[in-house]
Amino acid sequence: MAAPTSMLLTGISELWTLDPALDDPARPGRVTEEQVLHDAAVVIEDGRIAWTGPEAEAPPADAAEDLGGRAVLPGWVDSHSHLVFDGDRAAEFEARMAGQSYAAGGIGVTTAATREASDERLRRLVRARLAEAAAGGTTTMETKTGYGLTVADEARAARLLAALAKCGELDEVTFLGAHLVPGEYDGQEGRPGAEEYVDLVAGEMLTAVAPHVRWIDVFCEEGAFTPEQSERVLRAGAAAGLGLRVHGHQLGRSGGVVLAVELGAASVDHLNHLSADDVEALVATVSRPTADGEGPGLLAVDAGPTVATVLPACDLSTRAPLAPARALLDAGAALAIASNCNPGTSYTSSMSFCVGTAVLQMHLSLDEAIRAATRGGALALRRSDVGHLGIGALADLHVLDAPAAIHLAYRPGMPLTHQVRRRGERIA
Numbered sequence: 001m002a003a004p005t006s007m008l009l010t011g012i013s014e015l016w017t018l019d020p021a022l023d024d025p026a027r028p029g030r031v032t033e034e035q036v037l038h039d040a041a042v043v044i045e046d047g048r049i050a051w052t053g054p055e056a057e058a059p060p061a062d063a064a065e066d067l068g069g070r071a072v073l074p075g076w077v078d079s080h081s082h083l084v085f086d087g088d089r090a091a092e093f094e095a096r097m098a099g100q101s102y103a104a105g106g107i108g109v110t111t112a113a114t115r116e117a118s119d120e121r122l123r124r125l126v127r128a129r130l131a132e133a134a135a136g137g138t139t140t141m142e143t144k145t146g147y148g149l150t151v152a153d154e155a156r157a158a159r160l161l162a163a164l165a166k167c168g169e170l171d172e173v174t175f176l177g178a179h180l181v182p183g184e185y186d187g188q189e190g191r192p193g194a195e196e197y198v199d200l201v202a203g204e205m206l207t208a209v210a211p212h213v214r215w216i217d218v219f220c221e222e223g224a225f226t227p228e229q230s231e232r233v234l235r236a237g238a239a240a241g242l243g244l245r246v247h248g249h250q251l252g253r254s255g256g257v258v259l260a261v262e263l264g265a266a267s268v269d270h271l272n273h274l275s276a277d278d279v280e281a282l283v284a285t286v287s288r289p290t291a292d293g294e295g296p297g298l299l300a301v302d303a304g305p306t307v308a309t310v311l312p313a314c315d316l317s318t319r320a321p322l323a324p325a326r327a328l329l330d331a332g333a334a335l336a337i338a339s340n341c342n343p344g345t346s347y348t349s350s351m352s353f354c355v356g357t358a359v360l361q362m363h364l365s366l367d368e369a370i371r372a373a374t375r376g377g378a379l380a381l382r383r384s385d386v387g388h389l390g391i392g393a394l395a396d397l398h399v400l401d402a403p404a405a406i407h408l409a410y411r412p413g414m415p416l417t418h419q420v421r422r423r424g425e426r427i428a
C-alpha cells in the first residue's frame with residue numbers, strides 16, 4: 001500500500017503555530033493570540049504544513065490521527081550544541097559542585113579523548129546524542145566541531161557531521177577550530193604559540209573544513225581566544241563564505257558582543273556578563289533586515305540581527321550568573337534559547353528543560369521562552385522553514401503529553417514528550 005501523502009492530526013488542545021505572518025511588529029519576540037489555536041487540527045502534506053485551523057473545519061486527508069487533547073508545538077530548534085566528543089568529565093562537574101569554578105581548559109581533556117576515538121565510535125556517539133535530542137522534541141539541530149583541534153581531527157569531525165546532515169539526521173554544521181589553543185601550541189621550549197595556532201585555524205584548517213560546514217564559531221574568552229584573535233578567525237571564515245557565530249561573555253566581558261555585532265554574526269551565545277552598552281549594541285542589530293539566502297528556507301548568513309542566545313542549562317551546570325534573558329527581551333533584542341549540549345558545561349540536550357528553566361529562573365513568560373526556543377533558534381540559524389507551523393513550513397511537530405504547554409514549567413523534569421514528527425514522519 002502506498003504511504004498516505006496527507007495526514008490530518010486532530011484532538012489538539014493548543015496548537016502553537018507561531019506563524020510569522022501573524023507577528024505583531026509592535027511586540028517583537030512575543031506570541032500573539034492568533035498564533036496559538038485551541039481545539040485545533042493540522043494537515044501535513046508531503047512533509048510540510050498544508051493547513052491549520054479549528055478542528056470543526058478540518059479538510060479530509062489520506063490518513064488521520066487523534067492526539068487526544070494534547071498541546072502541539074513546533075519542534076525545538078537547538079542552535080548551539082557540541083555533540084562530537086568522547087570521554088567523560090563527570091569528575092570535573094562534581095568538583096565544580098564542590099566549589100571549583102569553570103575554566104576553558106577542560107576542553108583539552110575532551111580533545112584528548114576525542115582524538116583517540118575511532119571514526120566509527122564517534123559516529124555512534126553523535127547519533128546516540130542526536131536520538132536523545134529528538135526524543136525530547138528537538139527537530140532542528142546545530143552542532144559544532146571543536147574537540148579535534150588539528151587539521152585532520154577538525155576535518156574528520158566536519159566530514160562526519162556533514163554526512164549526518166546529508167542523511168537528514170542533523171541540520172546545521174559549525175566549524176569551531178578556535179575552541180581552545182591546544183597544548184602543543186603552548187609556546188614553551190620552542191613549540192609554536194597561540195598566534196601560530198590562530199594562523200592554522202584561519203588558514204589550512206579552515207580550507208580543509210569549509211566545504212563541509214555553513215558556519216564558523218569562536219570562543220572569545222579569557223583562557224581561549226582574545227578579541228583580536230577571534231576577529232582574525234571570523235574574518236577568514238567570512239571570506240570563505242561561512243556565516244559567523246560567537247561564544248562570548250560566558251566568563252567575563254570578553255568583547256565578544258561588540259565583535260559579533262561589528263562583523264554581522266548571526267548569533268552571540270552565553271552572555272552571562274553584559275554591560276548596558278552590550279545590550280544596546282545587540283538591540284541595534286534588530287533593525288538590520290534579513291535577506292533570502294541560497295536555497296529554499298535559508299536566509300542569508302550575513303544579513304539580519306545578531307541574535308542573543310542564552311543557554312539556561314549551561315548557566316545552572318556552571319553555577320554562573322544567569323544570562324539576563326528578561327532584560328535582553330525587554331530592551332528589544334532578538335532572543336534564542338539553546339541547549340549547548342557538551343560534556344563540560346551543559347551535558348543535556350533537553351530543550352524542554354531549558355524552556356522550563358527560562359520560565360522558572362530567567363523570568364520569561366511561557367510564550368517568550370517557547371518562541372525563543374523555536375523561532376529564535378531558527379533566526380539564529382538563518383532558517384525560515386523551521387521553528388513555526390505556518391503554511392509551507394516543514395512539518396516538525398512536538399506533541400506534548402499535556403493539555404497545555406505551561407506544563408513544561410509547571411511539571412519540571414517530567415517526561416512531557418508524547419510524539420515527535422520531523423518532516424511529517426514520526427521520529428519519536
Ligand code: NIG
Nearest residue numbers: 106107219247340342344345
Ligand atoms: O559552550 N564555552 C565553550 N565551549 C563549551 C564548553 C566546552 C567544554 O567545556 O568542553 C560551552 O560551554
